[in-house]
Amino acid sequence: MKNVVVLGFIIVMFYEPVQAAGSVPIIYTADLAHPHGDPDDHFDVACLFAMREFDIRGFVFDRRPYASQLPGEAPLQQLMHITEISVPYANGLPGLEPCFESRTDTCSDESAEYQGGVELIIQQLRASAEQVDVMVVGSCRDLAAAYNREPELLSEKVNAIYLDAGRGPGGEQDEHNVDMDPLAYERLFESGLPIYWLPCWGTDGYQTYYVADQQSVVGAGSHRVQKYFEYCFTRSTADPIEFLSSPDPAPPYPGGRRMWCTPGLIAAAGRKIYQRDDNDYVALSPEEAAIAGLTEDEISVFEFVPMQAEVNSDGSLAVTLNPSGGTNSYVFHVTDSSLYQQVMSSCLKNLVAELEASEPEPPPHDIQLVSPVAVPYSSGAPYEDYYAETAIDGDVDTFCVLFDDTDNGSTPTTGHMVFDLGEVLSVGGVKLTSREFYRDYNPKDIDIFYFADDNPHNNTLIDDIENDSDIVLIKSHSYPSLVNGAAESLAFPSTLDRRYIGMRVNSSWEEGPTYWNFQIAEVEFFLDAGVLAGDLNGDGFVGGDDLDIVRSFWGQNVTAGNLLQGDPSNDGFVGGDDLDIVRANWGQGTPPGPASVPEPGAILLMLWLAATALVLMSIRRKRIKA
Numbered sequence: 001m002k003n004v005v006v007l008g009f010i011i012v013m014f015y016e017p018v019q020a021a022g023s024v025p026i027i028y029t030a031d032l033a034h035p036h037g038d039p040d041d042h043f044d045v046a047c048l049f050a051m052r053e054f055d056i057r058g059f060v061f062d063r064r065p066y067a068s069q070l071p072g073e074a075p076l077q078q079l080m081h082i083t084e085i086s087v088p089y090a091n092g093l094p095g096l097e098p099c100f101e102s103r104t105d106t107c108s109d110e111s112a113e114y115q116g117g118v119e120l121i122i123q124q125l126r127a128s129a130e131q132v133d134v135m136v137v138g139s140c141r142d143l144a145a146a147y148n149r150e151p152e153l154l155s156e157k158v159n160a161i162y163l164d165a166g167r168g169p170g171g172e173q174d175e176h177n178v179d180m181d182p183l184a185y186e187r188l189f190e191s192g193l194p195i196y197w198l199p200c201w202g203t204d205g206y207q208t209y210y211v212a213d214q215q216s217v218v219g220a221g222s223h224r225v226q227k228y229f230e231y232c233f234t235r236s237t238a239d240p241i242e243f244l245s246s247p248d249p250a251p252p253y254p255g256g257r258r259m260w261c262t263p264g265l266i267a268a269a270g271r272k273i274y275q276r277d278d279n280d281y282v283a284l285s286p287e288e289a290a291i292a293g294l295t296e297d298e299i300s301v302f303e304f305v306p307m308q309a310e311v312n313s314d315g316s317l318a319v320t321l322n323p324s325g326g327t328n329s330y331v332f333h334v335t336d337s338s339l340y341q342q343v344m345s346s347c348l349k350n351l352v353a354e355l356e357a358s359e360p361e362p363p364p365h366d367i368q369l370v371s372p373v374a375v376p377y378s379s380g381a382p383y384e385d386y387y388a389e390t391a392i393d394g395d396v397d398t399f400c401v402l403f404d405d406t407d408n409g410s411t412p413t414t415g416h417m418v419f420d421l422g423e424v425l426s427v428g429g430v431k432l433t434s435r436e437f438y439r440d441y442n443p444k445d446i447d448i449f450y451f452a453d454d455n456p457h458n459n460t461l462i463d464d465i466e467n468d469s470d471i472v473l474i475k476s477h478s479y480p481s482l483v484n485g486a487a488e489s490l491a492f493p494s495t496l497d498r499r500y501i502g503m504r505v506n507s508s509w510e511e512g513p514t515y516w517n518f519q520i521a522e523v524e525f526f527l528d529a530g531v532l533a534g535d536l537n538g539d540g541f542v543g544g545d546d547l548d549i550v551r552s553f554w555g556q557n558v559t560a561g562n563l564l565q566g567d568p569s570n571d572g573f574v575g576g577d578d579l580d581i582v583r584a585n586w587g588q589g590t591p592p593g594p595a596s597v598p599e600p601g602a603i604l605l606m607l608w609l610a611a612t613a614l615v616l617m618s619i620r621r622k623r624i625k626a
Contacts, residue, residue, distance in 0.1 A: 024053045024269060025128060027121055029060035029092065031138035031180075032072035035235035042075055042232045043217070043348065044137060044261040046225070049079045050355040053269040053285065056087045057124040060117035062138035062180075063095030074240040078228045081241050082356050088124075090116030092142040099141050100183035103190065107145040117142040122150050131159035133268055136188075137261055139180035140165065144187040154193060161188065161195045162264045168202020169307065169319035169331060175200055186311045194328040196304060198264045205334035208264065212345040214257040220349045222356040234480050234488070247526050248369065248431055248489050262344050262351075263302050263332060272298050273343060281346040301340045304330035369431060369524040372419035372501075377462045378402055379415035379505075388417060391520045396485055399435035399521040415443075415505040415518055416463040418456050421525065424499045424563060429491040429526035434482035434519075440509040441519035442482040447504040448474040448490070456500050463504040471502070481509055485521065497563070501525065534585035536563040541589035546582050550574060 028048060032041040048054060061071035071091050080087055093099045093114045099107045107118070121142060125132060136143055143161070147154045165177035165185060177200065178185045188195065198208045218229045224244040230236070231243050233253050238246075266273065271283040274294040281299070289295050307330060308323040319331070334340045371392045378388035379402055386401035402415050421427070434442045449463070452470045456462060465471050477490050508518040534542040536549045550566040553574040558565035569577035 023055065024133060025055045025057050025130060026133040026135060026268065027058045027060070027124055028056060028135050029062050029117065029121075029138065029142055030135075031062040031095070032075060033061075034072045034074045034232070036072075036232055038258075039229075039232050040257065040259055040261075041072070041137065042229065043212075043257065043259060043352070044265065045072075045075065045079060046221075046228070046355055047262065047265050047348065047351040048135075049083045049085060050351045051265065051269045051271070053271070056085065057128065057132060058120045059087050059089040060092045060120060060142050061089065062092045062117075062142065063114070075228065075232060078231065078240050078244055079355075081244065082224050082228065088120060090120040092117030093145065095139065095141075095180060098181040098183065100144070100181050100187070103144075103183050103187040104148055105145070105183070106148045107141065108149070118145045118149065121146040122153065125150075125153055125157040128157060131157055133160050133162065134158055135162040135164070135261075135264065135268060137164045138177055140177075140184040140188050141181040144181075144184035144191075147187065147191050147193065151191070154191075158193050160268070161193055162198060162268050163188065163195055164198045164200060164208065164261050164264055166197065166199045166201075166317075168199035168204075168206035169309075169317070169321065172314075172316045182315055186315055189309045189317060190311050192328075195309075195330070196264065196267065197307070197309075197329065197331045198261070199332065200260050205337060206331060207334070208260045208262075208332055210259055210262075210341040210344045211256040212259050212348050215251075215254045217257065217345070217349045217352050218253070220353040222353075225352060225355050234486070236480075246489055246491060247429060248487070251485055251487065253486070254484070259344070259348065262348050265351075266347065267304065273301065273347060274298050279342065279346065280350075281343045282350045283347045299339075299343070301336045301343045302332060302334050305333045307331045368527050370421065370425065370527050371522070371524050373422035374420040375417055376420055376500075377416065377418040377456060377502075379417070386519075391417070391523045392419065394522070396433055396521045397436065399519050401517055401519050415508075416502060417505075417523070418462055418500060418502045419523065419525070421499050421501070424454070424497055425525075425527055426495050426497050427492065427501060427525050427527060428495045429489055430501070430503075431487055431489040431522075431524045431526065432479065432482075432520060433487040433522040433524075434485060435521045436485045437483065440481035440483050441517070442509055443479055443503075443505040443507075443518045443520070444509050445476070445478050445506040447476050447506065448492070449502045449504065450474060450496060450498050451500055451502070454499055456502070463502060465504065474501075487522075489526070491526075534568060534582040535589060536566060536568060536582070541591045542582060542585040542587065543591065550578050550582055 028045075030041055030045065031037070032045055036042065048056065059076060063071070073089070076087070076089055091114060093107050093110055099105070099110060121134070134143055140163070165175060166173045167175050173182070173185065199206050200209060201207050218226055221229065227244045227246065231238070231240060236243060266283045271285055272289065273281055273283050274289050274297045276282050276294060276297070284292065284294065286295070289298070306322050306327050308320045308325075308327045309329065310318045312318055321331070371394050373392070375388040375392060386399065388400050388402060390398040391400040402417065430448060432442065434440070447465060449465055449471050451459065452472055459468060459470060461468065463471070465473050474492055474496065475490065479488055482488060503523070505518050510517055510519070534546055536546040549564065553566040556574050557572055558567050558574055566574040566578055568581045571577060
C-alpha cells in the first residue's frame with residue numbers, strides 16, 4: 001500500500017511504511033531519468049540506497065534539458081522495493097532551459113507542477129529536528145530556489161551541501177551540471193552555506209571523474225539488482241516492480257562506465273576506504289572495519305581541501321585554498337592519482353553488492369533453464385553453418401540465420417521455429433539471446449504458441465494461429481533491439497505442460513536489402529523445477545493416484561513423455577523405469593486429500609508391479625541373448 005502527499009500540486013509518493021534507520025539525514029537531488037540520458041545516475045542512486053547510514057529524507061527529480069527524458073520514478077521505486085526504504089519524492093523545476101533570471105530568483109512564477117521539489121526541500125528541513133545534508137547531482141536550481149525563499153531556514157538546517165558540479169578551482173565553470181542553470185550554481189557559492197565541492201572536471205587532481213568496469217560492477221549485484229540495471233540499459237517499458245523478479249538477468253553490458261559521485265557519497269556517509277585484498281577496496285564505517293579486522297588497512301586516495309570561493313562578475317570562481325581566516329567549505333582533491341580509479345571502481349562494485357547483500361526468500365519452486373533437443377520445423381532455407389539447431393546448442397558464440405517464409409524481400413518478416421523439448425515439461429517462459437554483434441538482427445514482434453494435441457506433425461501450416469484451432473496462442477511480445485549477446489526473457493501467463501512450443505516471427509530488426517531474416521544465438525525455456533518427479537496427475541503429491549496411472553497403462557506403448565499415460569521416463573513404454581520414478585519419490589509433496597495417502601494395498605500393488613517389471617526385464621534380456 002502507498003501513502004500520498006500533495007506538494008504544490010505534485011503528487012509525492014511514499015511506500016508503506018518502513019523508514020531508513022540511518023544516522024545521516026540527507027536530501028538528494030539528481031537528474032535521474034528513465035529512459036536514461038546517462039546511466040551513471042542509476043549507479044549513484046543505487047549506492048545511496050546501499051549505504052544504510054543514510055536516512056533519505058527526500059528525493060528531487062532534477063529535470064534534464066531534454067523533453068524525451070522523464071523523471072526516473074521507475075528506478076527509484078525499484079530501489080525502494082529492493083531495500084524496503086520509504087522515500088518521499090517530487091518533480092523539480094523545469095529543465096528545458098535555465099529557470100533563474102537572477103541569482104536571487106525564487107522561481108515562484110514557474111508552473112505549480114514544477115514546484116514540488118522546492119517545497120519538498122523546505123518541508124523536510126522544517127520538519128527535521130537536526131541538521132540535514134543535501135547532495136546535488138545535476139543542476140542547483142531547486143536547492144538555490146529553496147534558499148532564496150527561506151534563507152534563514154536553510155542556514156539553520158543545512159549541515160553540508162555535497163555539490164557534484166563544475167570544473168574545479170580557477171577559471172570558468174563551463175560544465176554540464178552548471179550549464180543547466182548557471183545563476184543557481186553561482187547562488188550556492190555566494191550563499192554562505194557549507195559546501196563540499198566535488199568538481200566533475202578539473203586539473204591538478206581537482207576532479208572526481210573515473211571510469212569503472214560496468215560488467216564487473218553490475219555482476220556483483222544480486223538478481224534483483226542486476227534486473228534493476230537491465231531495466232535501465234534496455235529502456236524497458238515493463239512494470240518496474242514485476243521486472244525485478246522476472247527470471248535470468250541479461251549479461252551485464254561490457255565496457256567502461258564514466259562515474260563522478262562515488263567519493264562524495266562515501267564522504268557524506270562518514271565511511272573510510274580499506275584495502276581488503278589485492279585489488280579489492282571497500283568503503284566501510286570505522287566500526288564495520290574494526291569488526292572486519294581492517295582498521296590497520298585504511299588507505300586514502302582523496303581529501304577535502306579547505307577553500308573560500310567568490311563569484312566573479314563573469315560567473316567564474318575566485319577560489320582561495322587553505323584560507324587563513326577559516327572557512328566552512330571544502331573542495332575535493334585526489335591525493336593518489338595512481339590508485340584513485342582502481343580504488344573507486346572497486347568501492348563502487350562492493351557498494352552495488354551491498355545494496356542487497358542477502359537475497360530474498362526464493363519462490364516455492366525453483367526456476368531452471370533448459371535447451372530444446374531439436375528444431376523439427378523452421379522457416380526458409382538456412383545458411384550453411386547457421387542452421388536452426390545452432391539456436392539450441394548451448395553455445396552463445398553460434399547463431400542461426402533463418403529467412404522469412406516468403407524470401408522475396410517483402411516485409412514484414414513471417415518466420416517460425418518449433419522447438420522440441422524432448423519430453424513433456426512444465427514450461428513457464430522463454431529466454432532469447434541475441435548474437436554477439438553490434439547490429440540488431442533479432443526478432444522484433446513474435447507470437448509464442450503450442451499445439452492442442454502436442455503434436456506439430458499433424459498441421460499443414462505450422463504457424464497458422466488464426467485459422468488452425470489446434471494451434472493455440474500463448475503470448476505475443478515485442479522484443480527490443482538486442483545487440484552484443486543481450487538477452488530478454490518472456491514469462492508465459494501460466495505454466496504449460498508441453499513437449500512442443502512454437503515461435504512465429506512477425507517482424508525482424510534486420511532490414512535487408514535483398515531479403516529479411518532473423519538471427520538468434522540461443523533459445524531456452526524456463527521450467528518449474530519444483531514439479532515433483534513421479535507426480536503424474538499434477539496434484540503436488542506422489543501417491544496412490546499416480547500409481548494407478550502406471551497400473552492402468554502398464555505394458556503399453558504410449559506417447560513418449562505423457563505423464564497422464566504413465567510415462568515419466570519418456571521412452572514411450574510404461575514399465576519398470578516409470579515405476580522406479582514413482583517409487584523413488586513415493587510420499588513426496590503435500591497430500592491433497594485422504595485418497596492420496598499411501599495405503600497398504602497401494603504398497604502391495606507397487607511391490608507386485610516391481611516384481612512384474614523384473615520378470616519383463618528378464619524376458620527382454622533372454623531375447624537379446626537369443
